[in-house]
Amino acid sequence: xxxxxxxxxxxxxxxxxxxxxxxxxxxxxxxxxxxxxxxxxxxxxxxxxxxxxxxxxxxxxxxxxxxxxxxxxxxxxxxxxxxxxxxxxxxxxxxxxxxxxxxxxxxxxxxxxxxxxxxxxxxxxxxxxxxxxxxxxxxxxxxxxxxxxxxxxxxxxxxxxxxxxxxxxxxxxxxxxxxxxxxxxxxxxxxxxxxxxxxxxxxx
Numbered sequence: 597x598x599x600x601x602x603x604x605x606x607x608x609x610x611x612x613x614x615x616x617x618x619x620x621x622x623x624x625x626x627x628x629x630x631x632x633x634x635x636x637x638x639x640x641x642x643x644x645x646x647x648x649x650x651x652x653x654x655x656x657x658x659x660x661x662x663x664x665x666x667x668x669x670x671x672x673x674x675x676x677x678x679x680x681x682x683x684x685x686x687x688x689x690x691x692x693x694x695x696x697x698x699x700x701x702x703x704x705x706x707x708x709x710x711x712x713x714x715x716x717x718x719x720x721x722x723x724x725x726x727x728x729x730x731x732x733x734x735x736x737x738x739x740x741x742x743x744x745x746x747x748x749x750x751x752x753x754x755x756x757x758x759x760x761x762x763x764x765x766x767x768x769x770x771x772x773x774x775x776x777x778x779x780x781x782x783x784x785x786x787x788x789x790x791x792x793x794x795x796x797x798x799x800x
Contacts, residue, residue, distance in 0.1 A: 600626065600799065601635040603651035605682070607643045607668055610660035610695065614687050615770035619655070622791040624777035629792050630725070632799070643668040648675050653798045654682045657770050662699040664706070673706050676754065676761035681798035689735070689768035690743035696766055703762065707754055712764060714750045721760065725796045726789045732765070733790050735772040743768075763794060 602619045606612045619638040626634050641647045641654070644667040648654065654675070664672060676682060686695045703712045715721070717731025731749060738747045754762040773788050780786050 597631075597633060599633045599635050600652065600795065601637075601639055603639045603641050603648070603654045605643045605648070605654050605656040606640055607656065607658075607662065608665055609663040610658040610698075612656070612658055613640075614657045614659065615774040617775060618770050618773045621773050621775060621777040621780075622788055622795070624780075625786065625788040625792050626795060629789070630796065632795070643671055646671075648672075648680070649678070652681070653795060654680065655685070655770075656682055657685045657687055658695050659687045660694055662695060662702050664702055669702070669706050676707075677756055679756075679759075680761065682762045683794055683798075684762060684764045685768065685770045686764075686766045687768055687770060688743050689737050689748075689766055689771075691746075691748070691766050692744055699764070703754060703764075711754045712752050712762070713755070715753045715755075715760070717750065721763070721793055721797045724800065725793045728790060728793070732767060733787070735767045735769060735787075737768040737771050760797065 602623055604619065623634050623636050626632050641651060644665060648671050684699065688695050690696060700712060722728040722731055732751050734747050739745060748766045752764040753760045773791060
C-alpha cells in the first residue's frame with residue numbers, strides 16, 4: 597500500500613488555511629487505528645496546480661467566499677470525475693452562511709444544479725471502519741450560539757458512478773478536531789474516529 601498523505605487545497609478566494617492542527621490529529625488517528633502507512637506532514641496544494649492529481653484525498657475548508665477561477669474549477673471537476681476524493685467542511689457550521697452558500701453555488705456551476713445531494717445515514721461511509729448508527733456524529737460547535745444553531749443530521753455529497761467524490765459537511769469537523777492529538781487522552785470517546793472513516797472510504 598502506498599503512503600497516504602493529507603492534501604489541503606489552497607484556493608484564491610476566501611480563506612483556506614483554517615484548523616491548522618486538524619491534519620496532524622487526523623493523521624495520528626490513522627496511525628493509532630489502522631495499518632495505513634502515512635506521511636505525517638500535511639501537503640498544501642494550489643487547486644489551480646496539476647499537483648492535485650497526485651493526491652488520493654483532499655481537504656477544503658474556510659469561513660468566507662468560495663469562488664473558483666476557471667482553472668481551479670476545471671481542476672476540481674476533472675480530479676473528482678477521475679476518481680479523486682474531496683472532503684469539504686464549512687467552518688461556519690451554517691447552511692445560510694457565506695461559505696455554505698457560495699460553495700454550493702460553485703458546485704452547481706461545476707457539476708450541475710442537482711449534483712450535491714444529502715446522503716442517507718446508513719451510507720457505507722458511516723460503517724466502513726467505525727460504526728456510526730445515527731449517521732454523521734454531532735460536533736460541539738453546532739449548538740454554541742454561532743452559525744445557524746442547528747445540529748445537521750446529514751451530510752451532502754456529489755457522487756460519481758455511485759461513489760462519493762465530494763463529501764460536504766456543515767458540521768465544522770475541522771474545528772472539532774483542531775487540537776493537539778496528545779490531548780485525546782482527556783476525551784471519553786475519540787471524536788476524530790469519523791475522520792478515519794472518511795479517509796478509509798476515500799482510499800477504498
